[in-house]
Amino acid sequence: MVEPEYVATIGLEVHVQLDTVSKMFCACRTSFAAPPNTAVCPVCLGYPGALPVMNRKAVEYTVRAGLMLDCDIQSHSKFDRKSYFYPDMPKNYQISQYDQPLCQGGGVEIDTDAGTRIIRLRRIHLEEDVAKNMHFAQSSGVDFNRAGTPLMEIVTQPDIESADEALGFLQTLKALMLYSGVSRCNLEEGNMRCDVNISMRPAGREALGTKAEIKNLNTFKGVQGALLYEIDRQADVLRGGGEIVQETRRWDVDVGKTFSMRIKEDDHDYRYFPDPDLMPVVLEPKEIADWRQELPEAPRARRVRFVEQYELPDYDAGVLVADKAVADYFEEAADLSSNSKAVSNWIMTEMLRMLAEREGAITDVLIRPAALAELIGLVDDETLNSNSAKEVFVSLFEDGGMPAALVKEKGLAQVSDSASIEAFVEQAIAENPKSVSDYKAGKTKAAKFLVGQVMRMSQGRSNPQLVMKALESRLAD
Numbered sequence: 421m422v423e424p425e426y427v428a429t430i431g432l433e434v435h436v437q438l439d440t441v442s443k444m445f446c447a448c449r450t451s452f453a454a455p456p457n458t459a460v461c462p463v464c465l466g467y468p469g470a471l472p473v474m475n476r477k478a479v480e481y482t483v484r485a486g487l488m489l490d491c492d493i494q495s496h497s498k499f500d501r502k503s504y505f506y507p508d509m510p511k512n513y514q515i516s517q518y519d520q521p522l523c524q525g526g527g528v529e530i531d532t533d534a535g536t537r538i539i540r541l542r543r544i545h546l547e548e549d550v551a552k553n554m555h556f557a558q559s560s561g562v563d564f565n566r567a568g569t570p571l572m573e574i575v576t577q578p579d580i581e582s583a584d585e586a587l588g589f590l591q592t593l594k595a596l597m598l599y600s601g602v603s604r605c606n607l608e609e610g611n612m613r614c615d616v617n618i619s620m621r622p623a624g625r626e627a628l629g630t631k632a633e634i635k636n637l638n639t640f641k642g643v644q645g646a647l648l649y650e651i652d653r654q655a656d657v658l659r660g661g662g663e664i665v666q667e668t669r670r671w672d673v674d675v676g677k678t679f680s681m682r683i684k685e686d687d688h689d690y691r692y693f694p695d696p697d698l699m700p701v702v703l704e705p706k707e708i709a710d711w712r713q714e715l716p717e718a719p720r721a722r723r724v725r726f727v728e729q730y731e732l733p734d735y736d737a738g739v740l741v742a743d744k745a746v747a748d749y750f751e752e753a754a755d756l757s758s759n760s761k762a763v764s765n766w767i768m769t770e771m772l773r774m775l776a777e778r779e780g781a782i783t784d785v786l787i788r789p790a791a792l793a794e795l796i797g798l799v800d801d802e803t804l805n806s807n808s809a810k811e812v813f814v815s816l817f818e819d820g821g822m823p824a825a826l827v828k829e830k831g832l833a834q835v836s837d838s839a840s841i842e843a844f845v846e847q848a849i850a851e852n853p854k855s856v857s858d859y860k861a862g863k864t865k866a867a868k869f870l871v872g873q874v875m876r877m878s879q880g881r882s883n884p885q886l887v888m889k890a891l892e893s894r895l896a897d
């Protein structure tokens with residue numbers, strides 16, 4: 421393999437909104453769909469003199485997330501004011517954590533083509549989200565519903581070396597956050613947003629190159645696209661003898677390029693200082709130990725267990741555990757079924773496809789795990805053939821109910837009695853003399869056609885294996 425001329429060094433800052441009932445420093449509800457500026461109060465509007473009160477649940481969620489990511493939880497941390505001037509932040513500072521964040525260190529294990537890698541974390545801190553600027557034809561407005569939503573910022577070490585690794589990291593991180601139950605991680609609703617920084621250096625050189633930052637990427641595809649573009653752009657600049665400028669760039673998804681926005685300001689420009697309105701955060705060791713005790717099984721461990729306990733291929737197990745709700749559904753159905761591989765197959769094909777088409781969630785589907793297990797039992801005991809089983813699945817998916825009752829009601833049970841099958845076979849033979857002579861002349865494909873005719877006559881309900889057998893024995897005469 422030819423060594424690449426330049427090596428990329430990538431760091432991510434991932435903002436994850438916490439799924440708390442109320443905001444970070446006031447009692448307003450966290451809301452996404454409410455009309456603009458209806459979930460607001462003097463605190464999150466930044467009125468002078470309004471005093472913040474810390475949401476303890478947000479601290480707990482951040483610690484739970486940190487435990488899931490193997491971080492060192494800090495028993496003492498504090499909130500700082502990050503000063504800047506922008507319409508989305510009327511008090512001219514954002515409450516964040518500077519030098520004493522809640523979580524330090526940690527890491528995320530990801531799969532790459534070259535095996536597993538650990539992407540180390542630098543820290544996780546807790547802050548308030550800002551308002552949302554909205555731009556109209558003739559004017560702009562600010563919606564403060566989002567202002568004050570608890571927001572974790574997860575910062576990686578510069579361990580990521582490609583756009584694919586960045587994507588793998590984000591997907592794994594999302595799964596871990598869903599497992600820990602701290603965020604809904606809905607990208608469309610902006611629950612996860614990402615800033616990336618990237619530099620290039622000649623292969624073999626230790627010192628890192630100058631980095632560019634790309635802000636506010638709100639899809640994983642955007643992160644991947646922006647990084648792929650930036651890796652090419654920076655390598656071209658360096659190859660041509662040019663220098664990379666330290667700057668903030670913007671990803672334009674329609675053009676598929678990044679554009680320079682502004683020369684980057686350094687950290688000290690934010691004039692961080694401790695927020696005098698908020699007490700330091702002190703966590704008791706007992707509290708942290710309890711939360712650690714309550715950690716759910718991590719997706720990786722669950723994947724290994726699925727392979728062992730349910731005898732699934734590793735690939736299937738990986739697909740199922742990527743979404744906690746899907747894995748939970750699988751496990752409930754598999755425990756009720758004697759054929760866990762079939763449960764996995766139904767979920768990975770029909771279920772996920774139909775959910776994707778309808779943009780639905782598996783937690784809301786009307787076909788419950790017990791119904792899926794029963795359906796698989798009906799296939800395995802040959803009450804249903806695979807065509808009818810799909811029909812039943814679709815019906816249960818749309819309307820709910822139990823398969824055995826539905827099969828009875830609709831007369832979908834497979835025709836397996838030999839008298840009926842033989843009658844259909846006779847009819848197929850009588851109606852298709854050409855296929856019969858083809859078959860007798862050694863064209864075995866003709867038998868498939870005849871089986872198809874029988875299936876058609878029986879509205880797809882015959883047992884195809886029995887039809888084939890009957891046909892073969894009849895034509896052997």
Ligand SMILES: [Zn+2]
Binds near residue numbers: 459465568
């Ligand atoms: Zn408020």
